[in-house]
Amino acid sequence: MTEVGTLTAIRALFPVLAALSSLALVPLIRLWRGSERDDAATYATFGVQLLLLATSVGAALAGAGYLSTLKVGQITIDPSEPGRLLVLLGGIVFAVIVGAGEGRRAGTMGQIALFGIAAIDLSLAIPSGIAPIALLLFASLGISGAAASGKDDVGRARAVFRDLRTVSLLLPAVVIAEILRVAISYAAVDASYATPASLAAGTALGVSIVLIVAAGVFPFHGRLIKIFEALPIVGSLLVGVWIPSALALIVMSELSALASSITDPLGGAIVPGILLAGAATLIFGAVSALLHDDIGEIVGFMAVANSGWLALAAAAALQAPTDTSSRLIVLPGMLTISLFGLWLVSVRRRYGTTSIRELGGWARRTSANGIALTAAIVALAALPPGAVLAARLNLLLLGGNPLIALFAVIGQVLLIVAAIRLLLIGFTPQSQTVHEAETRPFANLITISLVAGSLFVAAAAAGWLALESGGTGPLPPAPSVSPATSFAPVPSSEPSVEPMPSLTASPEVSPEVSPDGSPSGSGEISPAP
Amino acid sequence: MPSLELPLVLIAILAGTLAVTSAGRGAWVAIAILALSSSALEFSISDPNRIGLILRLSAIGIGLAAALPENLFERDALRRDLALGTLVRTLREHPVVVASAVAGLLLGLVPLALPIESSSDALRAAGIALLVVGLPPLLTSRFIEATTRAAVVTLSGTLLLRTSIFGALDPLGAIAIAAGFTCILVVGGSVATRISNAEEER
Numbered sequence: 236m237t238e239v240g241t242l243t244a245i246r247a248l249f250p251v252l253a254a255l256s257s258l259a260l261v262p263l264i265r266l267w268r269g270s271e272r273d274d275a276a277t278y279a280t281f282g283v284q285l286l287l288l289a290t291s292v293g294a295a296l297a298g299a300g301y302l303s304t305l306k307v308g309q310i311t312i313d314p315s316e317p318g319r320l321l322v323l324l325g326g327i328v329f330a331v332i333v334g335a336g337e338g339r340r341a342g343t344m345g346q347i348a349l350f351g352i353a354a355i356d357l358s359l360a361i362p363s364g365i366a367p368i369a370l371l372l373f374a375s376l377g378i379s380g381a382a383a384s385g386k387d388d389v390g391r392a393r394a395v396f397r398d399l400r401t402v403s404l405l406l407p408a409v410v411i412a413e414i415l416r417v418a419i420s421y422a423a424v425d426a427s428y429a430t431p432a433s434l435a436a437g438t439a440l441g442v443s444i445v446l447i448v449a450a451g452v453f454p455f456h457g458r459l460i461k462i463f464e465a466l467p468i469v470g471s472l473l474v475g476v477w478i479p480s481a482l483a484l485i486v487m488s489e490l491s492a493l494a495s496s497i498t499d500p501l502g503g504a505i506v507p508g509i510l511l512a513g514a515a516t517l518i519f520g521a522v523s524a525l526l527h528d529d530i531g532e533i534v535g536f537m538a539v540a541n542s543g544w545l546a547l548a549a550a551a552a553l554q555a556p557t558d559t560s561s562r563l564i565v566l567p568g569m570l571t572i573s574l575f576g577l578w579l580v581s582v583r584r585r586y587g588t589t590s591i592r593e594l595g596g597w598a599r600r601t602s603a604n605g606i607a608l609t610a611a612i613v614a615l616a617a618l619p620p621g622a623v624l625a626a627r628l629n630l631l632l633l634g635g636n637p638l639i640a641l642f643a644v645i646g647q648v649l650l651i652v653a654a655i656r657l658l659l660i661g662f663t664p665q666s667q668t669v670h671e672a673e674t675r676p677f678a679n680l681i682t683i684s685l686v687a688g689s690l691f692v693a694a695a696a697a698g699w700l701a702l703e704s705g706g707t708g709p710l711p712p713a714p715s716v717s718p719a720t721s722f723a724p725v726p727s728s729e730p731s732v733e734p735m736p737s738l739t740a741s742p743e744v745s746p747e748v749s750p751d752g753s754p755s756g757s758g759e760i761s762p763a764p
Numbered sequence: 765m766p767s768l769e770l771p772l773v774l775i776a777i778l779a780g781t782l783a784v785t786s787a788g789r790g791a792w793v794a795i796a797i798l799a800l801s802s803s804a805l806e807f808s809i810s811d812p813n814r815i816g817l818i819l820r821l822s823a824i825g826i827g828l829a830a831a832l833p834e835n836l837f838e839r840d841a842l843r844r845d846l847a848l849g850t851l852v853r854t855l856r857e858h859p860v861v862v863a864s865a866v867a868g869l870l871l872g873l874v875p876l877a878l879p880i881e882s883s884s885d886a887l888r889a890a891g892i893a894l895l896v897v898g899l900p901p902l903l904t905s906r907f908i909e910a911t912t913r914a915a916v917v918t919l920s921g922t923l924l925l926r927t928s929i930f931g932a933l934d935p936l937g938a939i940a941i942a943a944g945f946t947c948i949l950v951v952g953g954s955v956a957t958r959i960s961n962a963e964e965e966r
Contacts, residue, residue, distance in 0.1 A: 396955050399952055406944075
């Protein structure tokens with residue numbers, strides 16, 4: 236490989252290389268410090284934090300331009316703007332969370348975070364089709380398995396088992412959606428089969444189900460709650476928020492391309508169904524967050540509510556394919572839930588409990604945690620009003636149903652109330668647990684990084700840094716359909732009309748297919764071989 | 765190669781059925797045979813670029829090595845569990861699964877009700893039969909090892925169905941799916957071990 240080729244490969248695969256290097260770094264640090272010494276785990280954690288930050292900086296420097304596009308034979312790795320932005324912010328977020336979590340397994344959690352963000356970057360860098368979705372689903376399973384390891388906890392093992400079942404069920408849905416998508420272009424020229432609109436509805440349903448189940452939209456929220464109950468926070472955030480959000484970007488890209496390729500409205504009740512599921516999820520997550528007394532569960536329900544926004548965004552992508560609002564809300568949502576996760580891990584580490592009955596006065600005792608939660612509330616409310624709030628309102632307008640919009644607004648307000656309730660508990664008289672807890676001076680590295688990290692992430696989530704605009708860029712375009720099968724298949728059904736070579740998006744042949752069949756580059760509809 | 769297609773399809777369906785109906789050794793051996801036969805169907809053996817096939821077989825091999833229970837290869841027990849009589853008895857004890865496999869096979873032979881130009885009948889039949897056999901235990905089983913095996917059967921069926929229409933996976937897809945097979949087997953094995961350890965402690 237030439238020097239230029241090597242540099243390109245490093246740019247394209249930087250997060251993956253950083254994750255792989257952690258496999259050598261952590262054992263080396265442990266060897267250097269000696270496994271018996273207490274500070275070996277601390278040094279390993281510090282090393283992984285540095286690696287997370289280096290990944291973040293490296294992804295920002297490598298960027299998503301043509302210089303980072305790697306081509307090896309038939310394989311193309313074309314890093315996308317959203318992928319690189321997620322790595323940039325993910326590196327910072329997880330470095331802070333790993334620091335706040337401390338403990339013997341913090342280094343391992345940092346390694347898991349490295350692999351998680353590498354999988355997200357890679358999946359958003361490969362052309363859409365089955366590969367990126369499969370990669371994300373299996374990465375989610377692998378991460379939950381790795382995060383749950385370490386102790387024989389039945390609850391954790393059952394959460395992973397649930398994940399295994401879910402992932403195995405979603406792959407057939409993706410393949411069926413893929414088959415239906417390819418059939419659309421043929422349906423346009425052969426009236427004896429289903430119409431393009433109904434096939435597009437089937438495709439949209441298959442792809443949306445993947446998002447709805449993976450993200451934990453009502454009534455599939457149980458998996459997300461179990462994940463937040465059982466797994467460590469790094470694993471919970473990756474499996475429950477970050478990977479589903481990356482999946483949402485792919486799904487929205489597919490849905491936009493799909494909706495652009497047909498002129499008729501989608502058949503069935505796909506859009507109203509997704510809208511209803513989104514609004515119900517928001518309300519359900521917010522009310523549950525208000526009614527529960529365990530901060531772990533409350534953060535889990537906040538993640539559920541966030542998945543409601545993802546469902547609303549998916550519906551908006553179908554309604555208005557060219558509008559970028561749907562992709563604009565993904566990043567702020569995941570950053571906000573990560574902030575709550577950061578606050579959760581910090582409070583749990585300091586007070587050793589997650590019950591709010593035992594956490595009275597926590598904010599007066601540890602003001603840094605108070606700052607972190609305030610930052611999370613600001614991010615949740617997207618204050619001061621700007622691009623993020625405008626995007627959310629735009630989504631509700633695109634939905635076109637005032638009742639759904641009203642429910643979503645009520646859900647979001649209740650969510651903010653649930654978060655404020657947590658903050659207010661911090662200013663009540665100190666409980667015995669809080670009073671007896673050991674605290675450390677404000678001026679130390681972990682506390683300072685907690686405060687600085689919270690403020691930075693809140694600024695990004697609330698739209699102050701205008702980082703979110705980078706997350707709406709296009710994903711790599713869909714490849715053409717794979718070569719013919721190895722067994723030279725015979726036609727199982729005689730096509731009544733021989734498809735033309737220029738079948739895709741041909742206005743003369745298919746009046747129902749719009750001339751600009753593939754506007755965003757992703758999910759292009761190609762004829763079967 | 766087409767001459768091998770039908771025997772491989774039948775072997776894959778039989779192995780898939782045994783993988784979800786047998787317990788212990790018989791099921792794991794059936795999974796290994798299913799992996800071999802479905803990979804051979806999916807990726808052309810005569811294709812000079814065999815990277816997909818090699819990846820798939822290595823991935824499943826690694827996954828099986830991690831997931832296989834201890835004492836699997838005890839010669840006497842293996843001979844007893846894999847005896848023809850035992851296998852036939854297992855199939856006779858699960859008539860619904862066998863009927864599902866046959867129904868899936870017949871259903872798969874019917875042309876798709878979709879305007880897709882070409883599709884291999886045999887691969888499609890194998891894919892649908894494996895999906896029909898694998899999905900029910902994947903949805904309902906409370907046993908981790910059985911669910912893991914059902915996941916492998918379902919995924920194999922899904923990929924055969926996909927191959928019948930689109931052909932073999934592209935290299936990136938092949939890598940992702942190979943990693944997925946390993947992931948399912950390794951995670952399934954580790955979860956099963958952890959739960960049995962925790963229950964023993966209790």
